[in-house]
Amino acid sequence: MRILVAMSGGVDSSVVAGLLKSQGHDVIGVTMKLWEGPNGEMPETGCCTAADSEDARKVAAKLDIPYYVLDYTASFSDNVIDNFVDMYSQGLTPNPCVECNRSVKFDHFIDQAKKLNCEKVATGHYAKIVRNNDSLELHKADYLEKDQSYVLHMLTADKLSKIDFPLGTISKPEVRQIAASLGLKTAFKKDSQDICFVGKKDYRNFVSSRIDFSSSGNIVDKYDNIIGTHDGVHEFTVGQRKGIPGGQGQPKYVTKIDVKNNKVFIGSKADLTTKKFIIEDVSFVNGEEFENLSIQTRYNSHDIPCKLQKIDNFVYEIELDQPTLGVAPGQFGVIYNDTKLVGGGRISSKILENVNE
Amino acid sequence: MKRNDYLYLDHAATTPMRESAFEAFKNAEEFAYANSSGGHELSRRAKNLLEESRDFIASYFGAAPSEITFTSGGTEADNWVIKAPFMNSKNSQNLVTSKIEHEAVLASAEWLETQGQEVNYASCNKDGQVDVNEFLDKCNNDTAIASLMYANNETGVVQQIEKIAKEVKIKNPETLFHSDVVQAVSSEKLDFHKLGIDSAAVSGHKIGGPKGIGIMFLSSKYKLPNYFHGGKQELEKRAGTVNVSGVAGLAAALKEHQDNFDNEKKIILQEREIFENELKNALEVKIVGEKIDRLCHISNIQFKSVNSETLMVALDLKGLGVSRGSACASGAQKPSHVLVAMNVPDIDVNSHLRFSFGWNTKEGDGKYASEIVINTVKEIL
Numbered sequence: 001m002r003i004l005v006a007m008s009g010g011v012d013s014s015v016v017a018g019l020l021k022s023q024g025h026d027v028i029g030v031t032m033k034l035w036e037g038p039n040g041e042m043p044e045t046g047c048c049t050a051a052d053s054e055d056a057r058k059v060a061a062k063l064d065i066p067y068y069v070l071d072y073t074a075s076f077s078d079n080v081i082d083n084f085v086d087m088y089s090q091g092l093t094p095n096p097c098v099e100c101n102r103s104v105k106f107d108h109f110i111d112q113a114k115k116l117n118c119e120k121v122a123t124g125h126y127a128k129i130v131r132n133n134d135s136l137e138l139h140k141a142d143y144l145e146k147d148q149s150y151v152l153h154m155l156t157a158d159k160l161s162k163i164d165f166p167l168g169t170i171s172k173p174e175v176r177q178i179a180a181s182l183g184l185k186t187a188f189k190k191d192s193q194d195i196c197f198v199g200k201k202d203y204r205n206f207v208s209s210r211i212d213f214s215s216s217g218n219i220v221d222k223y224d225n226i227i228g229t230h231d232g233v234h235e236f237t238v239g240q241r242k243g244i245p246g247g248q249g250q251p252k253y254v255t256k257i258d259v260k261n262n263k264v265f266i267g268s269k270a271d272l273t274t275k276k277f278i279i280e281d282v283s284f285v286n287g288e289e290f291e292n293l294s295i296q297t298r299y300n301s302h303d304i305p306c307k308l309q310k311i312d313n314f315v316y317e318i319e320l321d322q323p324t325l326g327v328a329p330g331q332f333g334v335i336y337n338d339t340k341l342v343g344g345g346r347i348s349s350k351i352l353e354n355v356n357e
Numbered sequence: 358m359k360r361n362d363y364l365y366l367d368h369a370a371t372t373p374m375r376e377s378a379f380e381a382f383k384n385a386e387e388f389a390y391a392n393s394s395g396g397h398e399l400s401r402r403a404k405n406l407l408e409e410s411r412d413f414i415a416s417y418f419g420a421a422p423s424e425i426t427f428t429s430g431g432t433e434a435d436n437w438v439i440k441a442p443f444m445n446s447k448n449s450q451n452l453v454t455s456k457i458e459h460e461a462v463l464a465s466a467e468w469l470e471t472q473g474q475e476v477n478y479a480s481c482n483k484d485g486q487v488d489v490n491e492f493l494d495k496c497n498n499d500t501a502i503a504s505l506m507y508a509n510n511e512t513g514v515v516q517q518i519e520k521i522a523k524e525v526k527i528k529n530p531e532t533l534f535h536s537d538v539v540q541a542v543s544s545e546k547l548d549f550h551k552l553g554i555d556s557a558a559v560s561g562h563k564i565g566g567p568k569g570i571g572i573m574f575l576s577s578k579y580k581l582p583n584y585f586h587g588g589k590q591e592l593e594k595r596a597g598t599v600n601v602s603g604v605a606g607l608a609a610a611l612k613e614h615q616d617n618f619d620n621e622k623k624i625i626l627q628e629r630e631i632f633e634n635e636l637k638n639a640l641e642v643k644i645v646g647e648k649i650d651r652l653c654h655i656s657n658i659q660f661k662s663v664n665s666e667t668l669m670v671a672l673d674l675k676g677l678g679v680s681r682g683s684a685c686a687s688g689a690q691k692p693s694h695v696l697v698a699m700n701v702p703d704i705d706v707n708s709h710l711r712f713s714f715g716w717n718t719k720e721g722d723g724k725y726a727s728e729i730v731i732n733t734v735k736e737i738l
Binding site: 028 | 666670673674736
């Protein structure tokens with residue numbers, strides 16, 4: 001089978017290319033150039049640097065597979081960066097990796113694969129595609145520590161039929177071992193953790209370089225009493241503790257950001273606790289399910305048992321069995337049945353406030 | 358992958374080395390490997406080979422041997438001519454060039470700008486021909502260098518060098534008129550003095566010679582400050598041990614090129630015509646400069662509604678090597694500054710591919726390439 005492998009230059013995708021090649025597939029490696037400097041240069045920090053694509057090229061050469069760097073900057077800028085800035089401007093906490101997977105890696109990239117006569121695309125994500133009778137299911141990776149199914153929740157069974165996640169049943173130490181046994185130079189390369197286009201810099205600088213949020217405003221408590229002032233709402237995210245005027249003894253957190261009125265609400269830990277909230281733009285891998293559900297409200301957070309209720313098309317209410325901290329509008333609520341990923345959607349800002357009262 | 362039946366149509370990027378060039382290169386490394394500046398028997402052998410080669414190369418271009426300096430390639434020659442006149446002192450003189458120059462000229466000019474030097478860029482029309490009047494208008498009494506490529510490396514479109522050079526000299530006889538002729542040497546017979554240019558950049562590997570060797574032609578009427586400093590090689594003009602084997606390879610390539618010129622050009626023209634006609638019959642394509650003077654080996658084609666990056670990859674996977682714009686460090690390819698200067702709409706800039714034929718193009722290549730391209734475009738549309 002001809003497979004297009006997304007190679008970032010890291011160890012995971014290197015091993016994916018190596019494994020598929022050793023299984024006899026016709027493997028083509030591609031590094032997606034997602035982000036560039038003002039003169040078209042590859043970034044120097046974060047992921048997707050020129051050094052990373054150079055690593056990917058070396059791995060492809062070692063594996064003797066065709067390799068290309070393809071330009072996805074327009075797609076990435078339109079879908080991921082614009083969304084990232086837009087979300088912050090609304091006081092939400094974006095998750096650019098989800099957007100990138102949705103519109104770049106598992107849309108544009110799949111489309112390109114088809115044009116290159118590839119039956120599937122493969123990436124180095126830790127998640128598992130399982131065939132259950134006639135349907136395809138998405139499951140958490142066996143190696144839970146690295147499970148990335150959360151950022152893949154938008155994939156439907158139809159998409160899964162065009163995707164391969166070879167690392168779903170392999171642990172990270174095994175991945176490094178395989179890389180070493182194949183003689184790949186990325187075997188002991190450090191994992192990248194940063195938001196790729198922000199790198200080690202503060203995301204606040206990135207956002208404020210794109211939109212002017214600099215107008216100062218008030219920091220208020222839940223009764224709208226003014227506690228202090230701020231220099232721009234983009235400096236804050238829900239759940240943040242740093243940079244908040246000190247309370248007497250009790251630590252204070254950002255509980256809500258009201259961009260329209262340029263206000264930052266703060267409160268105690270209890271004010272951040274949520275039991276019910278709404279998720280929007282919901283998709284399901286294989287259709288709705290209502291039994292034995294749990295939810296993750298952030299990447300790599302714990303599963304919290306919950307109930308799901310349909311409100312409208314693509315809009316659902318989540319009721320948690322136990323109230324929890326840090327449910328942030330803009331992040332995603334991803335629903336599981338044990339290890340099986342059922343579906344997910346974006347956490348809405350609207351209803352969360354009612355629940356809080 | 359099967360690489361035996363790979364068809365290479367990227368000769369404008371570089372050409373395979375001609376057999377005679379390879380032999381000459383090897384012979385030089387075997388029998389004349391000594392430093393040509395040395396004082397012993399083996400050095401003399403190297404020096405003799407170097408000067409014999411220079412004599413031939415100079416005569417080929419209608420120049421005097423003393424007007425030919427060997428460089429590492431076209432890029433060095435361009436950098437030298439463009440930058441050197443401005444290196445000695447900050448002066449009020451300016452540089453005039455075009456927006457469609459090769460990066461070797463363009464980036465040198467942009468660097469000069471960062472140093473506070475005045476540079477003026479002439480634009481081109483939608484066919485890629487530089488506006489003669491605009492170019493001349495930008496030249497004035499303070500123009501130290503006017504630089505215009507003989508033919509563009511992406512489109513093959515030929516500029517009116519002879520006319521412009523003449524007019525520039527009428528306007529200001531002091532102006533040094535430089536031309537990057539790198540792409541043109543394989544398709545045209547050039548006589549530098551007849552053309553009326555004062556300096557030129559030539560690259561060995563574009564005409565079946567070795568990589569790493571080039572020529573800076575500079576008319577005896579001019580002197581330029583040195584660009585490389587070091588030993589007193591090349592009549593004290595360019596420091597560094599001379600690449601004698603490269604020079605010998607270049608001379609041999611040029612000789613073979615001269616001997617086979619008519620025949621090779623005939624085949625190239627014929628195959629390009631077959632290729633373009635087949636494409637026009639089967640697909641919605643536009644050929645850049647089709648109706649105007651362009652080099653015989655380049656065919657820059659716009660494929661309607663096709664992403665040429667995907668097409669280039671798909672063609673490579675089927676064994677046809679072509680190119681698109683100029684590659685950047687990562688290997689991703691940037692939209693072409695030439696097409697942008699030609700006012701090609703944004704939506705079409707990423708629909709162009711360059712197919713370039715060369716000395717080893719053989720009968721049937723045009724037809725074979727067209728079949729691959731037509732099938733592939735239909736697949737990805």
